[in-house]
Amino acid sequence: MSAAARDAQAAAPATAPAIRARGMSKRFGELQAVDRVDLTVPRACVYGFLGPNGSGKSTTIRMLCGLLTPSAGEIEVLGLKIPEQAEALRRRIGYMTQKFSLFEDLSVRENLEFLAAVQDIPKAAARTRIDALIEQYRFGDRQNQLAGTMSGGQKQRLALAGAVIHEPELLFLDEPTSAVDPESRRDFWEKLFELADAGTTLLVSTHYMDEAERCHRLAILDRGALVADGTPAELTGALQGRAVEVRAAQPRKAQRALVDLPGVLSVAQIGNDLRVLLADADTAEQGLTDALRAAGLEAEVAKAKPNLEDVFVAATRGQTPGAAAAREERA
Amino acid sequence: MKLRRLWAIVLKEVRQLRRDRITLAMIVMIPVGQLVLFGYAINLNPRGLTAAVADQAGTAASRALVMDMIATGVVRTVAHADTPQQLVGMLRRGEISVGIAVPPDFERRRVDGREVLQVMVDGSDTVVQSAAAQLAQTPVDSSAAAPRKTAPIGVVAFYNPQRRSPVNIVPGLIGVILTMTMVMFTSVAIVRERERGNMELLITTPVSRTELMIGKVLPYALIGLIQTTVVLLLGLWLFDVPVKGSVLDVYIAAVLLILANLALGLMISTKAGSQFQAMQMTVFILLPSILLSGFMFPYAGMPAPAQWLAEVLPMTHFLRLIRGVMLRGAGLLELWHDVAYLLGFIAVMMTLAVSRFRKRLD
Numbered sequence: 001m002s003a004a005a006r007d008a009q010a011a012a013p014a015t016a017p018a019i020r021a022r023g024m025s026k027r028f029g030e031l032q033a034v035d036r037v038d039l040t041v042p043r044a045c046v047y048g049f050l051g052p053n054g055s056g057k058s059t060t061i062r063m064l065c066g067l068l069t070p071s072a073g074e075i076e077v078l079g080l081k082i083p084e085q086a087e088a089l090r091r092r093i094g095y096m097t098q099k100f101s102l103f104e105d106l107s108v109r110e111n112l113e114f115l116a117a118v119q120d121i122p123k124a125a126a127r128t129r130i131d132a133l134i135e136q137y138r139f140g141d142r143q144n145q146l147a148g149t150m151s152g153g154q155k156q157r158l159a160l161a162g163a164v165i166h167e168p169e170l171l172f173l174d175e176p177t178s179a180v181d182p183e184s185r186r187d188f189w190e191k192l193f194e195l196a197d198a199g200t201t202l203l204v205s206t207h208y209m210d211e212a213e214r215c216h217r218l219a220i221l222d223r224g225a226l227v228a229d230g231t232p233a234e235l236t237g238a239l240q241g242r243a244v245e246v247r248a249a250q251p252r253k254a255q256r257a258l259v260d261l262p263g264v265l266s267v268a269q270i271g272n273d274l275r276v277l278l279a280d281a282d283t284a285e286q287g288l289t290d291a292l293r294a295a296g297l298e299a300e301v302a303k304a305k306p307n308l309e310d311v312f313v314a315a316t317r318g319q320t321p322g323a324a325a326a327r328e329e330r331a
Numbered sequence: 332m333k334l335r336r337l338w339a340i341v342l343k344e345v346r347q348l349r350r351d352r353i354t355l356a357m358i359v360m361i362p363v364g365q366l367v368l369f370g371y372a373i374n375l376n377p378r379g380l381t382a383a384v385a386d387q388a389g390t391a392a393s394r395a396l397v398m399d400m401i402a403t404g405v406v407r408t409v410a411h412a413d414t415p416q417q418l419v420g421m422l423r424r425g426e427i428s429v430g431i432a433v434p435p436d437f438e439r440r441r442v443d444g445r446e447v448l449q450v451m452v453d454g455s456d457t458v459v460q461s462a463a464a465q466l467a468q469t470p471v472d473s474s475a476a477a478p479r480k481t482a483p484i485g486v487v488a489f490y491n492p493q494r495r496s497p498v499n500i501v502p503g504l505i506g507v508i509l510t511m512t513m514v515m516f517t518s519v520a521i522v523r524e525r526e527r528g529n530m531e532l533l534i535t536t537p538v539s540r541t542e543l544m545i546g547k548v549l550p551y552a553l554i555g556l557i558q559t560t561v562v563l564l565l566g567l568w569l570f571d572v573p574v575k576g577s578v579l580d581v582y583i584a585a586v587l588l589i590l591a592n593l594a595l596g597l598m599i600s601t602k603a604g605s606q607f608q609a610m611q612m613t614v615f616i617l618l619p620s621i622l623l624s625g626f627m628f629p630y631a632g633m634p635a636p637a638q639w640l641a642e643v644l645p646m647t648h649f650l651r652l653i654r655g656v657m658l659r660g661a662g663l664l665e666l667w668h669d670v671a672y673l674l675g676f677i678a679v680m681m682t683l684a685v686s687r688f689r690k691r692l693d
Contacts, residue, residue: 114339
């Protein structure tokens, strides 16, 4: 278990976590899609899954919903053993799939009516709930429009409305904003925080850094393994002093001069600047300046505030304490 | 199973179907198209084959015999010939399909009981050949009083004395159309939801497998009944095909086949990975249903392995039921073997389909 996860449990001993998984693994033939993931998700928070495509985010979510049977490990969601008690869990969770999975040839209202009925909401209550959702998710003037004719952002909003129609305790969202413009994304996240405020636990997967930054807590997945987890502040705080900004006249050349230096984890160009991630905070910027001068380049070197991208790079290169702990536990 | 959830699935299917103009059109176009195609074009008992007569005897009896043959309607004379050689020439040139040659010693042959007449046939078409074979069965003496040394075999066609194909084909066509559309619609309907990602959403809801399966097939069962009605009405109107038995029995038989095919479609949907595969498997079922069931070729004439295979197909049993009810006026109780088989088939397939369907992705 990572240090961050241990802290989370210590902080909230009264309520059991929404999700607890130990050694959760999934193998598809030769491919180890998810590799011994330990996970603790506290209630009423927005918990992020950050990772590149193919890092096992969707597979993990599907296992937690009971849609996929894990190859190994123990999963407990809302106090229910998964996959054994998956059927009982279905009434208590909402799941927003990565691909739009409502019916494109049904209207907004028809889709919601269908979902209300299959979620066992009594007829009268369903009508009130649907009216409220249509109002809240701003579908008032297009409730008779076919879902297939709407924009990406509108579809996502409808999918969210559909996923919460039965007011689930726990909501899984698999890359909910991957096909949505920035404006709609901001709007969408507002809705997620409203839900979290109302006591819903949300598990959101994403590959956007800015979205990950919004989460209360975060787990970073890489090639099926959980490499770091904690609050965004904890994760970036652990990298204090390791992020450096280099302003050089010829950034491409400077990048080549720095990339093979000992103690340099990565060098990425951001506009005219270079962002350098160091293996540890004690590595002096002086070394960088010297190397640049040796290559005949003028440059300004300054410490920078670490961000989640740095965390991600550091974690996927196996240099954070969290990841080291996770590896030890697996070994 | 909860009625509200089941009804939600049915309503959803109906709403989707209502917006799917092409499928909606196919529901009516398939029966109409097939009926016209099979009813008019495919005629296994040809009538009005082109013929010529060379009557070298020219007696009253020979003329009467030739007239009897023409009266069957199987042939119609389009040319005149004086000698059998001329007939052969006409046959070779394709001017006629059938030549009727009466030898000069017709009367003597008749008395001796020898071959009195020759029917020459363009044997390159087996259907024409078999039609001519019927022709050769025409009784030599129309007057029953005259003693016959050779008793020509009279073919008496019960239930379809005019040997009109539509009478045989229309009842069977109900089966073909139901097999084609029902299996295809259901198998594709479920696979499509899987392809579009709807299934991933559905299986995370409390909907049960049985609700999902039954809710999906019910609207199609209704479509099947509409198609049955279209074929029956068109059959009556265009081809004068009667329903000798009870109409209720016809619909019960149709419901049995509809359910059997829907269950089969569901079974396919649990196997097929894509809509294309579902279509392929449908054709795989459809072809033997048309060829082996007795719809096109008589069941009795097939080799034993083909008969075993035919026995498995719901279509074979339906065909026995529907021909029995519509053409012979039989009741379903008299045909209980086939009713029982269809019921068993439905139960087995439905159970298999539901148990094979998992609310899982793996």
